[in-house]
Amino acid sequence: MSSPPATALEIADLDVVYRVRGLDREVLRGVTLTVGAGEAYGLVGESGCGKSTAALASVRYLPRNGRVRSGSIRVAGQDVLSASREQLRRLRADTVSMVYQNPVEALNPGLRVGQQVAEVFRVRGVRRREALERAHDALARVQIADAGLVLSRYPHQLSGGMAQRVVIAMALAKDPALLILDEPTTGLDATVEAEVLELIAGLKADLNTAVLFISHNLAVIQRMCERVGVLYAGRLVEEGPVEAVLSDPSHPYTVGLIRCIPRGGARKDQGRLESIPGFLPAIGEDLPACVFADRCALAEPICTSQEPAFHRVGDRHASRCHFHQRAGELPRTTAPARERSLEVSRTGDPLVRVEDVAAVFHERGQPVHALAGVSAAIWPGETLGLVGESGSGKTTLARTLLGLVEPTRGSIELDGRALPALAHRSHEDVRRLQIVFQNPESALNRRHSVRRILLRALRKLGDLVGALAEERLLALAAQVRLAERYLAVRPNQLSGGLKQRVAIARAFAGSPRLVVCDEPTSALDVSVQAAILNLLVELQAKEQVAYLFISHDLGVVRYIADRIAVLYLGRLMEVGHADRVFDGPHHPYTEALLSAVTTIDGGGRDRISLGGEIPSAATPPTGCVFHTRCHRSLGAICEEQEPELSQADDGHLLRCHIPVEELQRLQRNGGPAPVGQTAL
Amino acid sequence: MSTVAVAVGPSPAAVARRETLRALLRSKTFVVGMLIVGWWVFCAIFGSAIAPQDPLAQSANVLASPSSHHLFGTDQLGRDVFSRVLAGAQSILTIAPAATLLAVVAGTTLGLVTGYKRGAVDDIVSRLTEAILSLPLIVLAFTVIVALGNSTATLVVVVGVLFTPLIARTVRAAVLVERERDYVPASQLRGERAPYIMFVEILPNVAAPIIVEATVRLGYAIFTVASLTFLGFGVQEPSPDWALQIYDNYTLLAAGTYWWTVLFPALAIASLVIGLNLIADGISQVIER
Numbered sequence: 001m002s003s004p005p006a007t008a009l010e011i012a013d014l015d016v017v018y019r020v021r022g023l024d025r026e027v028l029r030g031v032t033l034t035v036g037a038g039e040a041y042g043l044v045g046e047s048g049c050g051k052s053t054a055a056l057a058s059v060r061y062l063p064r065n066g067r068v069r070s071g072s073i074r075v076a077g078q079d080v081l082s083a084s085r086e087q088l089r090r091l092r093a094d095t096v097s098m099v100y101q102n103p104v105e106a107l108n109p110g111l112r113v114g115q116q117v118a119e120v121f122r123v124r125g126v127r128r129r130e131a132l133e134r135a136h137d138a139l140a141r142v143q144i145a146d147a148g149l150v151l152s153r154y155p156h157q158l159s160g161g162m163a164q165r166v167v168i169a170m171a172l173a174k175d176p177a178l179l180i181l182d183e184p185t186t187g188l189d190a191t192v193e194a195e196v197l198e199l200i201a202g203l204k205a206d207l208n209t210a211v212l213f214i215s216h217n218l219a220v221i222q223r224m225c226e227r228v229g230v231l232y233a234g235r236l237v238e239e240g241p242v243e244a245v246l247s248d249p250s251h252p253y254t255v256g257l258i259r260c261i262p263r264g265g266a267r268k269d270q271g272r273l274e275s276i277p278g279f280l281p282a283i284g285e286d287l288p289a290c291v292f293a294d295r296c297a298l299a300e301p302i303c304t305s306q307e308p309a310f311h312r313v314g315d316r317h318a319s320r321c322h323f324h325q326r327a328g329e330l331p332r333t334t335a336p337a338r339e340r341s342l343e344v345s346r347t348g349d350p351l352v353r354v355e356d357v358a359a360v361f362h363e364r365g366q367p368v369h370a371l372a373g374v375s376a377a378i379w380p381g382e383t384l385g386l387v388g389e390s391g392s393g394k395t396t397l398a399r400t401l402l403g404l405v406e407p408t409r410g411s412i413e414l415d416g417r418a419l420p421a422l423a424h425r426s427h428e429d430v431r432r433l434q435i436v437f438q439n440p441e442s443a444l445n446r447r448h449s450v451r452r453i454l455l456r457a458l459r460k461l462g463d464l465v466g467a468l469a470e471e472r473l474l475a476l477a478a479q480v481r482l483a484e485r486y487l488a489v490r491p492n493q494l495s496g497g498l499k500q501r502v503a504i505a506r507a508f509a510g511s512p513r514l515v516v517c518d519e520p521t522s523a524l525d526v527s528v529q530a531a532i533l534n535l536l537v538e539l540q541a542k543e544q545v546a547y548l549f550i551s552h553d554l555g556v557v558r559y560i561a562d563r564i565a566v567l568y569l570g571r572l573m574e575v576g577h578a579d580r581v582f583d584g585p586h587h588p589y590t591e592a593l594l595s596a597v598t599t600i601d602g603g604g605r606d607r608i609s610l611g612g613e614i615p616s617a618a619t620p621p622t623g624c625v626f627h628t629r630c631h632r633s634l635g636a637i638c639e640e641q642e643p644e645l646s647q648a649d650d651g652h653l654l655r656c657h658i659p660v661e662e663l664q665r666l667q668r669n670g671g672p673a674p675v676g677q678t679a680l
Numbered sequence: 681m682s683t684v685a686v687a688v689g690p691s692p693a694a695v696a697r698r699e700t701l702r703a704l705l706r707s708k709t710f711v712v713g714m715l716i717v718g719w720w721v722f723c724a725i726f727g728s729a730i731a732p733q734d735p736l737a738q739s740a741n742v743l744a745s746p747s748s749h750h751l752f753g754t755d756q757l758g759r760d761v762f763s764r765v766l767a768g769a770q771s772i773l774t775i776a777p778a779a780t781l782l783a784v785v786a787g788t789t790l791g792l793v794t795g796y797k798r799g800a801v802d803d804i805v806s807r808l809t810e811a812i813l814s815l816p817l818i819v820l821a822f823t824v825i826v827a828l829g830n831s832t833a834t835l836v837v838v839v840g841v842l843f844t845p846l847i848a849r850t851v852r853a854a855v856l857v858e859r860e861r862d863y864v865p866a867s868q869l870r871g872e873r874a875p876y877i878m879f880v881e882i883l884p885n886v887a888a889p890i891i892v893e894a895t896v897r898l899g900y901a902i903f904t905v906a907s908l909t910f911l912g913f914g915v916q917e918p919s920p921d922w923a924l925q926i927y928d929n930y931t932l933l934a935a936g937t938y939w940w941t942v943l944f945p946a947l948a949i950a951s952l953v954i955g956l957n958l959i960a961d962g963i964s965q966v967i968e969r
Contacts (some may be wrong), residue, residue, distance in 0.1 A: 238940055352736055430869075430870065433868070433869070434869060435867070438862075439862065442861040442862040443862035443863055445885070446885065448881075456870075460872065490696070
């Protein structure tokens with residue numbers, strides 16, 4: 001490579017439009033940013049803010065209906081917009097690499113990994129044999145231990161984390177001047193995400209590659225980048241060194257965004273979460289002079305009439321706000337104290353009891369033990385948080401409870417009575433157990449209007465028809481804060497947060513006793529997540545409903561759960577009150593999960609590396625199923641004997657051979673600081 | 681709130697329909713297809729009325745080449761080919777759509793049930809379907825017609841039943857994708873029964889591929905009915921049916937002259953099928969966007 005120019009990426013006054021139904025819709029509005037050589041620049045924003053468009057424009061890879069209306073883009077000094085076809089090809093081959101969110105889709109399913117990695121070298125004129133050798137080295141560089149084996153595999157035979165390593169290896173193989181990472185860890189488990197981030201951080205230090213890191217997750221950006229730009233509605237509203245922006249945000253949007261994240265051990269009984277009022281604008285919507293004015297509590301008439309300049313607020317730190325000095329004083333949307341009256345009493349009988357439930361699926365003739373004897377109870381009005389990596393059996397447990405999956409062993413009791421499979425449940429039992437799915441897009445029938453969806457639920461679950469149903473429909477909509485005008489539309493005309501409100505309303509149509517919340521906020525933007533969590537807490541206090549709350553976001557679970565169950569390979573590893581589980585002593589697996597969390601309170605916490613990935617449930621390890629990845633394994637006993645789930649403390653159960661006192665001692669010395677206790 | 685971009689119309693379904701229609705009318709493929717098929721539908725209804733001469737009337741002027749008096753010439757019985765082409769649309773445009781409708785209704789039901797229920801029902805029906813599909817369609821059709829006796833009703837039922845598995849297979853594939861969406865367990869969890877879930881929840885979501893499939897199948901049905909007629913198992917004399925005209929006159933082609941007796945009815949069949957395929961293409965393009 002020739003000597004790299006001083007800037008890896010230079011975007012100036014970039015306006016990008018998408019043509020939708022014959023009209024140009026603005027997606028990027030005058031974005032200017034510079035990524036210096038070897039610098040890591042984070043671009044953060046919620047869905048639809050244009051962050052991916054910025055990345056695609058940088059390699060001139062906009063979708064067919066996209067067009068750069070004005071502005072310029074230079075990658076390593078070369079003008080991208082005026083480059084010829086051949087120049088553009090060389091640019092993509094030699095200078096800039098891109099890593100997308102879904103690694104499995106980024107790889108060609110029909111070609112072996114080796115062929116695909118070698119391609120990177122072949123396109124630059126390396127011979128086949130040498131290219132294959134260099135592919136081997138490239139994989140070794142991203143710490144793939146058995147590179148030879150991985151090279152001979154097809155993409156679908158790799159786990160998500162491994163596939164992302166391969167994609168990163170391909171991206172880095174040519175020592176690019178600029179590496180664009182578009183939400184590279186969003187689809188991965190927290191434990192895998194932590195590993196991939198560590199890898200990228202390590203490689204970046206070695207390679208001196210400039211990075212444009214796109215993410216919706218401020219914590220990830222903080223960990224990976226030196227500078228950050230905050231994008232809202234296609235406009236860069238704040239930019240500066242990461243630490244400065246996070247500790248002293250100077251745009252009301254950034255302030256709101258940081259406040260939305262449940263963290264610092266926040267719990268539902270301490271107060272509602274902050275949220276940003278209003279909705280994210282749709283693309284191409286007409287916006288006031290300051291794009292955020294509609295949702296800003298500090299907005300004054302000047303904000304809608306005059307576009308704010310990019311005010312300098314500190315060293316390389318700028319904010320596009322007329323009132324940037326006062327941004328930190330943005331009034332809170334909620335009172336800190338709350339009216340949570342409901343104390344969960346666990347003296348009586350539990351609402352739902354799951355007793356030794358096992359679920360076995362058959363995959364290619366092989367039995368897969370998704371659940372291997374899980375026993376748990378949920379008391380009326382409480383929230384049981386369910387955590388674990390993907391593949392641990394969380395969703396299967398929820399589906400078994402609801403009757404969608406028939407257990408191969410064990411029983412499910414509601415109010416002390418055994419429940420049969422869904423088809424044989426009484427009308428009364430059906431209405432008592434409801435669910436809010438992760439993805440409201442998929443959970444709502446897109447051909448039915450909101451009114452129709454809710455009326456049907458009221459009819460089947462609430463036995464209401466006619467005028468009574470209409471009346472209750474309005475009350476239900478009001479309860480989930482769904483404006484009446486949305487009742488007439490179909491789900492695809494609503495934003496993600498509104499759709500989830502419809503789904504919640506549907507679950508509450510017939511006064512349920514238990515609602516399973518299966519990652520209800522993970523498909524939503526941060527500012528929307530807070531509002532949905534507030535709503536769920538509010539409904540719980542009002543209706544005394546119990547939740548089984550599945551989430552991979554430990555900050556969210558910490559906020560909403562009264563008790564927490566940790567699942568691994570279909571077995572409960574730990575159950576207990578949220579405080580106990582978070583503060584310890586915890587199971588080594590819980591300890592590792594907690595250490596993997598990237599939070600903006602972060603600090604210098606040591607991450608416990610879980611060796612490799614979650615084993616297949618078709619062939620679980622012998623003894624304690626966690627021993628293959630455990631950092632505190634005792635050796636033979638762990639490999640041979642499965643430990644019992646034993647009482648560590650009042651209502652706190654652990655499945656580990658190490659005695660509790662010993663765990664406590666080990667974890668106090670050099671263990672990770674628990675998420676819940678870290679102060680901002 | 682001024683930031684909300686929601687099209688709140690009087691009826692969302694009507695708005696969506698109007699938008700789809702507008703997109704269809706912008707598609708050249710669709711419009712051209714509609715013009716062709718529209719013309720033949722018009723002929724099927726009014727063909728005999730607008731025909732310049734009686735399509736069945738014989739005359740002494742046999743095998744006259746195209747002229748201003750006989751635009752497409754006359755056949756060996758002295759009948760005006762132009763009038764017969766106009767009037768010949770009726771038989772095929774009655775039998776083929778009726779057969780297709782039957783196949784769509786039966787195939788959709790079968791596809792919904794097999795796709796939603798899976799398991800043993802699916803296995804049995806799918807194997808049967810494959811068995812039927814592995815036999816040459818035409819051979820199967822005329823065997824059945826010979827056995828049952830020839831009538832328009834038999835023709836409709838035979839072609840309809842034979843086309844059912846193809847449509848069932850397409851619908852099943854769409855249902856398999858659709859049933860993975862969470863609104864299906866959501867309806868199970870409010871105690872809905874299987875027929876409601878299949879026909880009210882899932883069916884509207886697989887309507888688009890069914891419409892495309894139906895249009896394509898209609899084209900094939902026209903071919904099939906025409907082929908059967910040509911083989912003597914379909915429409916019977918003295919209809920001015922296009923395939924019957926080809927059947928009556930194709931031996932004359934050997935002489936190298938008299939091409940008009942076969943070419944014009946053949947072109948009519950081809951244009952109708954092409955028109956239908958253009959419509960199907962137009963629809964699927966609009967839906968896929």
